[in-house]
Amino acid sequence: MKTIEINTGRPYMIKVEEGLLDHLPQLIYEVYAKRKPSFAIITDDTVDMLYSAKVMCALRDGGYQVCKFVFPHGEASKNLSVVHDVYSFLCEHQITRTDVIIALGGGVVGDLAGFAAATYLRGIDFIQIPTTFLAMIDSSVGGKTGVDIPQGKNLIGAFWQPVLVVCDPLTLTTLPAETYADGIAEAVKYGAILDEKLFGILENNRLEQYQDHVICRCIELKKQVVEQDERDQGQRQCLNFGHTFGHAIEKYSNFSLSHGKGVAIGMVMMAKACENAGITPAGTSVRLIRCLNNYHLPCTYPIPLDILCENCMGDKKRAGSKITLCVLKRIGEYALYPIEAENLSSFAGGGLYE
Numbered sequence: 001m002k003t004i005e006i007n008t009g010r011p012y013m014i015k016v017e018e019g020l021l022d023h024l025p026q027l028i029y030e031v032y033a034k035r036k037p038s039f040a041i042i043t044d045d046t047v048d049m050l051y052s053a054k055v056m057c058a059l060r061d062g063g064y065q066v067c068k069f070v071f072p073h074g075e076a077s078k079n080l081s082v083v084h085d086v087y088s089f090l091c092e093h094q095i096t097r098t099d100v101i102i103a104l105g106g107g108v109v110g111d112l113a114g115f116a117a118a119t120y121l122r123g124i125d126f127i128q129i130p131t132t133f134l135a136m137i138d139s140s141v142g143g144k145t146g147v148d149i150p151q152g153k154n155l156i157g158a159f160w161q162p163v164l165v166v167c168d169p170l171t172l173t174t175l176p177a178e179t180y181a182d183g184i185a186e187a188v189k190y191g192a193i194l195d196e197k198l199f200g201i202l203e204n205n206r207l208e209q210y211q212d213h214v215i216c217r218c219i220e221l222k223k224q225v226v227e228q229d230e231r232d233q234g235q236r237q238c239l240n241f242g243h244t245f246g247h248a249i250e251k252y253s254n255f256s257l258s259h260g261k262g263v264a265i266g267m268v269m270m271a272k273a274c275e276n277a278g279i280t281p282a283g284t285s286v287r288l289i290r291c292l293n294n295y296h297l298p299c300t301y302p303i304p305l306d307i308l309c310e311n312c313m314g315d316k317k318r319a320g321s322k323i324t325l326c327v328l329k330r331i332g333e334y335a336l337y338p339i340e341a342e343n344l345s346s347f348a349g350g351g352l353y354e
């Protein structure tokens, strides 16, 4: 079993191994040796059908009390109304401050259940059990939790670290290829900004052979970033490469475009804009496109430039009249680039050329 320790303000372990779901009680015992909390599993309807029974049986066999809240799958559920339903459920089941939420599912479940954990009774423990590639390599790590509002993506949230993350790559065998590819977009992001060798594995279509290595490498890269800047004040903003444009497009699509696809399109637009502005060598965007094409990820989206810029200025990296973008210097190296709102249009326009 691979164990990666995340040394944020509240440190925790990420465990990665095929078959780990069968060993949940032992892993939980390592965190709660002296007491037996009750567990509230929060999941979506698709993951519920596939993995809830296994997780509930393992916990009950370990002598734990368990209850379960299920909501409809998809980004449309990542909102305050579902969080409100979760609060009601937790109250009904008398979940107390010494009990624990388990987020069982993809990034939507993790972000929403983590936000409920951060805010219910002013904060209770939660465990992440990510079941998508994206959730394993990105959303279950680093403690960003939250939900969308009509005004924009993840605009309501909290930094709240899990107490444990349990990654069982066997759960990925039931994932549709398109959903798996959403996670690949985030892996490409890590490679593009931080690790040319990782980018090379993805560019050369060798993910199948190296899947578990890629999972651990992405977690380790994110570990290094979030340990330096847990609350997204500086360096962590590199993880937003492709996201400022991506979030703007997700919002424009009424959140019907998946996050991974938004990120893929946003990264290509950013690379093109950087080439146009002379920040990035010519040919970088073509390399990125070729890599994303391996996984049938989209690279363009028809969005009017004024709406793109307006939506960007509503995202979280705005400070006063400036927004900080993560730009590529070359594959494997990024820079943070604060830009005035009035200059965004000419910069972003460079990303919209075919």
Ligand SMILES: NC(=O)c1ccc[n+]([C@@H]2O[C@H](COP(=O)([O-])OP(=O)(O)OC[C@H]3O[C@@H](n4cnc5c(N)ncnc54)[C@H](O)[C@@H]3O)[C@@H](O)[C@H]2O)c1
Binding pocket: 044, 045, 046, 047, 050, 073, 074, 075, 078, 105, 106, 107, 108, 109, 111, 131, 132, 133, 134, 135, 138, 139, 140, 141, 142, 143, 144, 145, 154, 171, 172, 173, 174, 175, 176, 179, 182, 183, 186, 259, 260
């Ligand atoms: N907190 C963070 O740091 C962070 C990082 C990246 C993304 N995110 C967020 O994560 C979300 C996207 O996550 P996602 O791509 O995992 O989407 P998701 O959670 O919506 O999961 C995608 C689909 O896969 C299904 N699914 C999940 N696991 C499955 C399995 N093992 N087998 C079959 N089907 C399965 C789900 O039911 C869902 O329909 C976005 O809301 C994004 O903003 C957060």
Ligand SMILES: O=C(O)C(=O)C[C@@H](O)[C@H](O)[C@H](O)COP(=O)(O)O
Binding pocket: 138, 141, 142, 144, 153, 154, 186, 232, 236, 237, 239, 240, 243, 316
């Ligand atoms: O963990 C981070 O920091 C990230 O930026 C990871 C992103 O992949 C993720 O989509 C995150 O939710 C975006 O953060 P936001 O602050 O721009 O909403």
Ligand SMILES: [Zn+2]
Binding pocket: 138, 186, 243, 259, 263
């Ligand atoms: Zn993301």
